[in-house]
Amino acid sequence: MLLRHTPTEIKEREALTVNPAKTCQPVGAMYAALGVHGCLPHSHGSQGCCSYHRSALTRHYKDPIMAGTSSFTEGSSVFGGQANLLAALTNMFTIYDPDLVAVHTTCLSETIGDDIPQIVKKAFDDKKIPEGKKVIYCNTPSYVGSHITGFANMCTGIVKGLVEHTGVAKDQVNILPGWVEPSDMREMKRIAKDMNVDICMFPDTDGAVDTPQLGEYKMYPDGGARVEDIATAGDSIKTLACGKWASEDAAKLLDRQFKVPYETIDIPVGLEATDRFVQALAKAAGVKVPDSFITERGRLVDVITDMSQYLHGKKVAIFGDPDQLIPMVEFLLALDMIPTHVISGTPGKAFTAKIQELCAEKAPNVNVKNGAQADMYLLHQWIKNEPVDLLLGNTYGKYIARDEDIPFVRYGFPILDRVGHSFFPTVGYTGGMRLLELILGALMDRQERDAPEIKTELVM
């Protein structure tokens, strides 16, 4: 066994986390910053943080992930990181010539108490920032929340730093996509386009972390939300914030600061969340949903009606991030699958309540936990106590899947051992079909693997 020390018996823990179902804030801030065109993320802390976050994102996307670091030494941690950040800003603009730098903090600079706004102001005052270049920032203390919190904080940082108030209303809808794949953001834009709705989407990592192989490296890829577009977000009709955890804060700020009303909706994963997304977008923009969406939707429904027998009643264990898990659990229920164990390391009371509400009718006994000690060690123990037919989660899930011999579908962050997630969306009706294909593939492969020769079926 790979996880041979995981016992069936569950002991209460209050201090120890084993095999976390989350990581810390800065990587989220870095990912969000990569969703702005011409932006160089910067990690204000020790070198290790930046190296770790770049490595994690690089392995997940198999694509270049660039970022600077303040390279703290013991000295800086004693005297403060101002000198490092000032030097870093100068050097980055001189050597790497980004349009803007997006600074996020780390547990180190947070513990020291570096005042980023003041330091950045000084950098401008001291003319260390070239004409027309920008610096945005956010605080991402690693000891608060999770990687999702960091993403949310950088979204807020983007609003703070880039959105302007022109007063001229713009007939467009802001979409904060939440922490989703570039493929998902591309699909959301496709949906808006097919609905003839002008949108302002940020962050947008489409074309930023899934760049083409052209024989030539571009440090600032063609993708990413344009600074000038983001600037207009204050003039939009409305903001759709996809995912309470990742997007709501930025939406609230747009509301407070620029009077752009917002609606928090689920990331459009699965049938019903996509229905709500499409309708919310139509409502916000005052358009009718085009008939082509009835067809798209109908195709997804058709696959479900056709294949329901392979899904119905199957028990599922799933772990990941709240904004993904909520619509995914809703989708599983629409497939008559049974969410059995649900884990997220990301804190937030609303989560368990929401999952329980969704499962109340069809899976009242669902095990759900998030936040402190809601880790994959507990998930594994739950599975040992109540086995499941399918495991959904990031690459780390494969250790459990192998030990317990459970069909496994990779979903979430990070996916370190397969390709596809950055190219094919899991959002929208089409994304729902992809999820179905993956889930059905896993379950049907298993049925065939376990079938005795007598029961081998040609047609399924």
Place this chain on the structure above:
Amino acid sequence: MLLRHTPTEIKEREALTVNPAKTCQPVGAMYAALGVHGCLPHSHGSQGCCSYHRSALTRHYKDPIMAGTSSFTEGSSVFGGQANLLAALTNMFTIYDPDLVAVHTTCLSETIGDDIPQIVKKAFDDKKIPEGKKVIYCNTPSYVGSHITGFANMCTGIVKGLVEHTGVAKDQVNILPGWVEPSDMREMKRIAKDMNVDICMFPDTDGAVDTPQLGEYKMYPDGGARVEDIATAGDSIKTLACGKWASEDAAKLLDRQFKVPYETIDIPVGLEATDRFVQALAKAAGVKVPDSFITERGRLVDVITDMSQYLHGKKVAIFGDPDQLIPMVEFLLALDMIPTHVISGTPGKAFTAKIQELCAEKAPNVNVKNGAQADMYLLHQWIKNEPVDLLLGNTYGKYIARDEDIPFVRYGFPILDRVGHSFFPTVGYTGGMRLLELILGALMDRQERDAPEIKTELVM
């Protein structure tokens, strides 16, 4: 073993076919006819043919497949099927009200020698065909060629029956997509659209055999090439015939009859075939290839560069239809995989020559055979003699895959035990990424299955 009577030793056969890698003509004619909007295919022969073809297509698409039959009795086979066909036409137009009926023959009516043009003419003369309705037809003797031949013949039948010569040149390119999935036809249309090229594509089963679930059955779905559009094919600039086997005949007829020049190209499966498709389309329409295609292509190339280590040198056995196999083999070679055994039941000398030419440099020892006795029994024996790392083919391949424990990717017709093929294209650059995801998934799942715990990798 499921195929326990298949010996390693290969004995020459000249009369016996075991586990065919083809079926007979009519099903192809039926599939092609379904690619015309408002068309009801009709099988002129015994009931069984129609029932079998409808069942096969239904299982492959998990969607309604409608067609009529002349329901031959012994009497009709003695006295000829004219009465049956006349009655059938009357009844179909009366009861099912199609815009047109597409008649294809069977070995029975062919052996009898029923003269379809004459019978159809009589039907019109006798006013059995309602005003404005059409009847098209083709001969599809089951004892000639294969299901692909039948598809090709109905394509020709469509040209014969529906294309008109208006003399008014039309700034459009005909695309004969060949026997591909509705998803593939949809993708080809998407490509043309993004290239700003007007096309006339037929047959087009997009929206015809992958219909949405709307709670209401439409006997004639929204999809399919429109009769009035097909009519204009004679006015087009050029015809791109995808697949020598499936599309060239119809293209030649368009040339002969309407002076529309044609170019026969491969179905755009994989990198290079898609390059040629895109360029041919651009050339035909006199447009530049938009930059977005450089990005699309670059994404595919990027996945290949990233994942090449899992593909390089892997031996592949593949069976199916010539038009698919040729570009697929070329794609496998571009991935540095080694086509090792290639089988198609469809005859045609050009095939083996083409495969050998493609493999000359990188896989000179490729086993390739098509036509008589080129069946899955031989393929299986070849595999027993020279094992492979991957098997690509239709659902019947899973019996070999299980017996020989070979990773298996479903590709071709029919796929009776999985979904996805009708929703996600395998053509174009995006289709190439899907193929890669499927192939990599199969190979990497196997690596993980076979890896001892010590060699289990988190990152791949």
Place this chain on the structure above:
Amino acid sequence: MSEKRKLPDPSAIKEEILAKYPPKIARKRAKSMVVVDKELDQEVQSNVRTIPGIITQRGCCYAGCKGVVLGPTRDIVNLVHGPIGCSFYAWLTRRNQTDPGETGDNYMNYCFSTDMQDDNIVFGGEKKLKQAIREVVENFKPKAIGIFSTCPVGLIGDDVHTVAREMKAEFNDEINIFGFSCEGYKGVSQSAGHHIANNQLMRHVVGRDDTPPEAKYNVNLLGEYNIGGDAFEIDRVFEMCGINIIGTFSGNSTMQQFENSHMADLNLVMCHRSINYVAEMMETKFGIPWMKVNFIGGEATAKSMRKIAQYFEDDALSAKVEEVIAAELPAVKAAAQAVKPVTDGKLAMMFVGGSRAHHYQELFAEMGMTTVSAGYEFAHRDDYEGRKVLPTIKVDADSRNIEELKVTQDETRYNPRKSEEQLKALEEKGLEFSEYKGMYNEMADQSLIVDDISHWEADKLIEFYKPDIFCAGIKEKYVVQKWGVPLKQLHSYDYGGPYAGFEGAKNFYADIERMLDTSIWKKIKAPWLAKTDEDNCICAEYVA
């Protein structure tokens, strides 16, 4: 909703359906669509030609012949003489399960064909057929080879029987080689093929092995095809009761079982349509009585087992059977009760095959479901009205040329298992021999029987009945489901099963409950279109 819905009168919809047809066709179809009124003891027109152009469920003679007895038999090579398609489409597409063990012969996963080409059509295919048979022997050395004729074979005059004889001789009678003249155009449906297959079975197989069985009670099971493992479950029940099944025609079957089957003392007929001939012929030739049985449904299974015990007139056996029923039936009834909250009062329609459309009504009834309309795909009048009508059935042109094999008492081996008196005595005790009462008599008044239903008719009836579930085959499945009505395939069981016997009944209950209780049916309509819950999907009101 526990009380049954009163059946609506379908007369009006019947008229509406017929109105669409040309008059001649309307008149013909009217005779095949019967609004049941048992007072009238109605006739159900069946086994007549399908009208050209009508979209039918039916297949051909070849399909029936290949499918019925030898297709599901694992140790014979079934070589199809014809173009490739006929063999290709019959390749693993019926779910006859078989258990050859680790080493037993099993050709059922293979597809054999002469793949006729145009020159064979022009110059004849016998030479190629012979060579193909030689190659079969060279590659596989099977015990037996069956040759199936497809449409062109008869027309070009290939004589498969002569070829079979010659090849049998060429291999010194060591391989049992015989042919079937089952060209697709023969008869009006698969049924003709069943008949042809059964004739050849009697001619070439049954009776070749006189080895006396060791068991005390020996029977054959006729017309059971082991779809989804039905026969395995039935075997389980028989074994528990201590009754030996020599041969199952045809499921999990071998040539040897057939060759020895005439040593049984009783023939049990499941699918009357496809195989009653064999029962008849075995009685005439060997003196084996036959009874109709039904293992679809818990009660039905119990009833059938009791009848069998009764036949053998052995209290110990009857006691054993009661013991088994007592052990098995309660769980089945409990299972039926368990699904009723979902199934009770729901409506079913079924149009399939030659017996399932009848048998499964009982299974649905056990769940509290009502069959509002049903019909066979390839049955004859006796399957609807009962064998009593056999004498009155007029043989039309299409049936006339299907050989009626005349068998006579076997000089040496004829041995009536029961004397006339014994049989009469048993009949007085309620047993029925050589009898089948048909579907009609078990259908509720005002229910609608439709033989050889067409797409147009099915469509209209769905609109009219708004059934909760529709049973048919693969060609109908997605059409019906597009209406938002779940379709249960009764040929393939949708790749589930077994549904026979005690375990099977429980499986069926569970599958039907699952289908009726599937959430997606309520989510079909896009919410921005949905006005009221009620029109979310046309079936919503029933699946709620």
Place this chain on the structure above:
Amino acid sequence: MSEKRKLPDPSAIKEEILAKYPPKIARKRAKSMVVVDKELDQEVQSNVRTIPGIITQRGCCYAGCKGVVLGPTRDIVNLVHGPIGCSFYAWLTRRNQTDPGETGDNYMNYCFSTDMQDDNIVFGGEKKLKQAIREVVENFKPKAIGIFSTCPVGLIGDDVHTVAREMKAEFNDEINIFGFSCEGYKGVSQSAGHHIANNQLMRHVVGRDDTPPEAKYNVNLLGEYNIGGDAFEIDRVFEMCGINIIGTFSGNSTMQQFENSHMADLNLVMCHRSINYVAEMMETKFGIPWMKVNFIGGEATAKSMRKIAQYFEDDALSAKVEEVIAAELPAVKAAAQAVKPVTDGKLAMMFVGGSRAHHYQELFAEMGMTTVSAGYEFAHRDDYEGRKVLPTIKVDADSRNIEELKVTQDETRYNPRKSEEQLKALEEKGLEFSEYKGMYNEMADQSLIVDDISHWEADKLIEFYKPDIFCAGIKEKYVVQKWGVPLKQLHSYDYGGPYAGFEGAKNFYADIERMLDTSIWKKIKAPWLAKTDEDNCICAEYVA
């Protein structure tokens, strides 16, 4: 192309690179970029701070400490005291393979953390750390627990060493619990962490078990991390030669091996940078001499094995070693020859770690490839220039506060394995003790050494050299490949390996040949853009 290309003079490109920098930085970086001219016996500035904002390969002190000796040791629970990320990112991301057998302890697939929250930062985290340790014991009962400090720990004043002592006492000294003050900000790279780890290893582990080894020849392997199974292959070679490895620091390692490692008679150092301290301290404390070895490359492996045999001064052993080499080396050389048609004359660049950038040059040379430019990520001057410069290295502020553990002769257990005279004699025979000559001396003149290379520098050098292959880590991989230049990861081996020893060399040849021979590199440019073959991709001319 069999003759080597003459190395181009990189002086101009060096200037061009520096020109982009602000003057102060240019001056500093200039000292770390050395155009090799061995006549001058140049100094390579290294182990100095990375300039803030420069995009570096380097990680932090914690990464070095966790990664180097205890991370790859399977039977200790490595508990990270800090926010979740530090532990999460170090979870299974280094490919240290380990073989615990069916039942042995193995915590390497687990990730343990105190997941510090803001209140721990405000009020201190010692209480939570203690509780976490209790929960580790309650859940896992490990032999040992290591506590790793992350950035905030030092700042808020949590004393992990005191906590370790107290908890060790709480569990009656039955569990070896100790801590590491390896906060991320310490030092200038992972190197500081290695040093801290090594100190604690000497303090808390080495020497706890005096069990005398049973084997005749006992050594330790230092600085071998069993990436991709390297250590397994080395073990194979040692076993064949009859030499026993007591402890490998650290690959496939256990606490028990370390505790007993002071009983070895010779220490072999693979990665000089990460672990030479341990070799030094073990010599001082226990009298064990150490030699630098290299198992990367067939010849290198043979050479190292010979040196070891020589050290033990036993002809039988030397004979055995020669026998093994004779059995293994020819196949390696044949493999090298086999790939030369593809590899010969090709150019390589490598920037990685603290020893691989040196060792792998030899492996490439065996394939006829030239290393035009190389550098370390976290090395010190002695790794470039050789230990002879140790006395002259000025300790700067960043290194000064990394503890220099002073060890002295162990009263009871100090025992010089060789007398001064013996060592001198062996040195005369060509052995070198406590010596490492560094990378510099093996690089060709006019090749370019770059320490702590930055993204900007790498980019420009690729443009200049157009290398056929580039070796670095995951952060560089896809950047370099976007240039059409294949990148070989020398940290993770791209999930391949082993590359050490005889088998490893063959694997490496094959992998490099595969990478250089991959077709896709020639198909990068869209054909409608491609003008000439030559610009199909910038590397085409070399991979042809």
